[in-house]
Amino acid sequence: MAMILVIEDDSLVSRTLVSHLKKRGLEVKLAETGEEGLELFQEFQPELVLLDIKLPDINGLEVLKQIKYENKHTSVIIMTAFDDMKTTVEAIKAGAFEYLVKPLDYLELDLTIDKAFQMRALEEKVSYLIEEKQKEYQIDNIIGRSPQMREVFKMIGSVANTRTNVLIQGESGTGKELVAKAIHYNSPFKDEPFIVINCSAISDTLLESELFGHVKGAFTDAVTETRGKFEIAGKGTLFLDEIGDISPNLQSKLLRVIETRDFMKVGGEKILKTEARIIAATNQNLKELVAQGKFREDLYYRLKVVEITLPPLRERREDIPDLVAYLLEKINRELKKNVRKVPPEVMEYLMNQPWKGNVRELENALTRAVILAKGDVILKEHLPFEPAAQVQAQEKSLIPKELVPLWEVEKRYIQYVLEVTKGSKTRACQILEISRPTLDKKIKDYNLKVETSD
Numbered sequence: 001m002a003m004i005l006v007i008e009d010d011s012l013v014s015r016t017l018v019s020h021l022k023k024r025g026l027e028v029k030l031a032e033t034g035e036e037g038l039e040l041f042q043e044f045q046p047e048l049v050l051l052d053i054k055l056p057d058i059n060g061l062e063v064l065k066q067i068k069y070e071n072k073h074t075s076v077i078i079m080t081a082f083d084d085m086k087t088t089v090e091a092i093k094a095g096a097f098e099y100l101v102k103p104l105d106y107l108e109l110d111l112t113i114d115k116a117f118q119m120r121a122l123e124e125k126v127s128y129l130i131e132e133k134q135k136e137y138q139i140d141n142i143i144g145r146s147p148q149m150r151e152v153f154k155m156i157g158s159v160a161n162t163r164t165n166v167l168i169q170g171e172s173g174t175g176k177e178l179v180a181k182a183i184h185y186n187s188p189f190k191d192e193p194f195i196v197i198n199c200s201a202i203s204d205t206l207l208e209s210e211l212f213g214h215v216k217g218a219f220t221d222a223v224t225e226t227r228g229k230f231e232i233a234g235k236g237t238l239f240l241d242e243i244g245d246i247s248p249n250l251q252s253k254l255l256r257v258i259e260t261r262d263f264m265k266v267g268g269e270k271i272l273k274t275e276a277r278i279i280a281a282t283n284q285n286l287k288e289l290v291a292q293g294k295f296r297e298d299l300y301y302r303l304k305v306v307e308i309t310l311p312p313l314r315e316r317r318e319d320i321p322d323l324v325a326y327l328l329e330k331i332n333r334e335l336k337k338n339v340r341k342v343p344p345e346v347m348e349y350l351m352n353q354p355w356k357g358n359v360r361e362l363e364n365a366l367t368r369a370v371i372l373a374k375g376d377v378i379l380k381e382h383l384p385f386e387p388a389a390q391v392q393a394q395e396k397s398l399i400p401k402e403l404v405p406l407w408e409v410e411k412r413y414i415q416y417v418l419e420v421t422k423g424s425k426t427r428a429c430q431i432l433e434i435s436r437p438t439l440d441k442k443i444k445d446y447n448l449k450v451e452t453s454d
């Protein structure tokens with residue numbers, strides 16, 4: 001049962017109030033002074049406090065501050081008389097949830113209490129999620145004991161507490177974003193935003209307004225003023241992914257923000273300041289792009305104050321067993337499966353693959369093997385490299401040579417998945433991440449052949 005603490009010195013008010021709350025099914029504690037209120041608060045840790053702002057001993061505002069200091073999730077509703085308005089405003093500033101004017105309107109009181117409980121539940125959920133997120137990016141979630149990875153950990157440790165720009169280079173799937181998040185979530189600014197911008201996914205104009213924001217009317221679609229990521233990031237981190245792809249125009253604008261820390265919105269005239277840290281990543285060789293004249297040298301040097309290069313997986317094969325164990329845990333947790341056994345010959349096989357897509361490719365291969373597994377063992381035949389010749393031939397024909405409409409690709413792919421799952425629609429749905437009715441409809445629409453097994 002939810003508990004509520006009433007701190008009210010006027011016994012006439014408190015008597016009716018307490019009986020009203022009890023009727024609503026709440027457990028109620030009553031204190032008649034601020035001192036007593038704080039004692040009861042510590043002892044019972046109630047979810048909600050109804051606080052009279054005028055108390056005989058301590059100022060209600062002080063009681064509020066003390067309660068908020070001890071547990072910032074506790075909702076405090078202030079009860080106030082009209083002549084207390086100045087204090088009431090102060091109380092709201094100090095974190096009170098709402099104020100009610102005496103004599104109390106019980107309908108309003110009930111609504112406010114409901115709202116406060118909802119808000120508290122929401123706040124607790126959000127702070128739980130933030131904590132989970134921070135845990136997810138602890139350094140121990142980056143797996144690797146190879147000398148190259150040890151070097152990477154050292155670098156993360158030494159830059160986390162600084163504000164310097166970092167350039168992370170490495171092939172696709174080597175963990176660049178993971179490392180960027182680890183730096184952010186291990187820094188003193190971990191509660192500030194971590195914002196990802198993929199510089200290759202959007203057009204130049206759109207990217208510029210994403211980064212800097214725009215004023216109303218800056219271009220045809222600019223119907224309202226927006227804030228750019230440099231502003232939204234606050235003291236947090238701006239992760240500029242695929243930095244090698246930005247245009248010369250944006251390269252010079254970026255250089256300017258990095259050098260002066262100030263920028264203007266697209267179409268704007270006011271100079272704004274940014275405090276964000278920049279972490280850039282690329283799977284291209286930036287130095288080469290500089291040599292080819294495609295990337296500004298001055299910007300390159302500004303970005304790579306600290307440089308972290310992630311090794312491809314094939315150059316640190318000794319990390320594969322640890323990675324397999326870690327990734328299997330993660331995959332099983334997500335898919336609610338229990339496929340954890342990897343026979344030695346399968347592990348050896350995994351250690352000898354080229355892994356062009358690095359850790360991401362390993363993760364995808366294991367996900368597929370976990371989905372396809374019948375028991376609790378990872379089997380070679382469920383790994384994507386040694387499929388029967390027939391499946392390989394089909395795999396090649398998945399993307400047609402000629403240009404065809406999207407539905408044609410979808411049709412071929414669904415057919416392929418149904419063949420791999422040997423007609424199991426349940427497994428096909430898991431792999432395709434679509435519902436059974438959707439799959440059935442597509443089978444019917446595309447007139448697909450299925451040797452049904454479930």
Ligand SMILES: Nc1ncnc2c1ncn2[C@@H]1O[C@H](COP(=O)(O)OP(=O)(O)OP(=O)(O)O)[C@@H](O)[C@H]1O
Pocket residue numbers: 141142143144170171172173174175176177178179283323326359360363
């Ligand atoms: N050392 C590692 N330990 C555990 N998981 C890892 C490691 N490296 C990468 N991963 C996982 O592999 C996947 C790909 O990593 P990430 O997205 O960071 O790669 P990336 O280098 O940014 O790739 P891309 O260049 O394609 O964007 C993620 O799911 C990530 O959690």
Ligand SMILES: [Mg+2]
Pocket residue numbers: 176177241
């Ligand atoms: Mg990435």
